[in-house]
Amino acid sequence: MRVRFTLPGDRIATIEEFEGLDGVYQHSDGMLRASRVGKVTYDLKQRYVRVNGLKSILLPKVGDHVIGFVHMLTSNSANIRIVYINELRSDARFDAIYIGRGKIKVQNMFRVGDMVRAKVASILNGYIHVTFRDSNLGVIYTRCNQCGGEVVRLNAEEVKCVECNAVSSRKLAEDYGNVNALRCS
Ligand SMILES: [Zn+2]
Structure with missing residues (x-):
């Protein structure tokens, strides 16, 4: 499975597709978005998505x-x-x-x-x-x-x-x- 990381505000899924757990909020546009830097985990059976926060994460930046x-x-x-x-x-x-x-x-x-x-x-x-x-x-x-x-x-x-x-x-x-x-x- 592809590991995706998120920055706060990144789109993760639509509210029709998944229910958002920790690290996820519902934006007014009907999208679930990340509320923190972390890794996204989708539970395809239960239809849950969460963002697990990463401690002291080193994020790549443009130009790195x-x-x-x-x-x-x-x-x-x-x-x-x-x-x-x-x-x-x-x-x-x-x-x-x-x-x-x-x-x-x-x-x-x-x-x-x-x-x-x-x-x-x-x-x-x-x-x-x-x-x-x-x-x-x-x-x-x-x-x-x-x-x-x-x-x-x-x-x-x-x-x-x-x-x-x-x-x-x-x-x-x-x-x-x-x-x-x-x-x-
Ligand atoms: Zn050879």
Whole structure:
């Protein structure tokens, strides 16, 4: 299940869909909205929704660098589980979304499991959208998608497996292979 976080005032559901419990209020527009920063939990059987508050939560902001791993891919989007915000570890399990707009399919830029560095482009109603436009953004660690072996960077868009020699496409960060890169620049 996708974990969504909320800021106060974010829309969560309509009053027809769910009953709001802790951390939720009913706005005059007929929407249930969050009354605090937290994570949304929907109980689909009982039709309840609540927002569990998060203590000392580190919220990503527009312009922040994030590091995370790709855990879902389609031809034009990637979901990234955030592990670091700037240089600070984040345990809140935020998901960032990347929507491809160029000619290159997102599934040719990444593979599931890749560690990537991205920049937060916008945050809209709890969804963190990221961009990979700069050369320091992209994959910072990946494995061969044929055999799981170690790969080396060939150029900005390709890696080669040292074990089976398979070449495959990635959108690589310029410092790919620098394992200190578990820090953002
Ligand atoms: Zn291989």
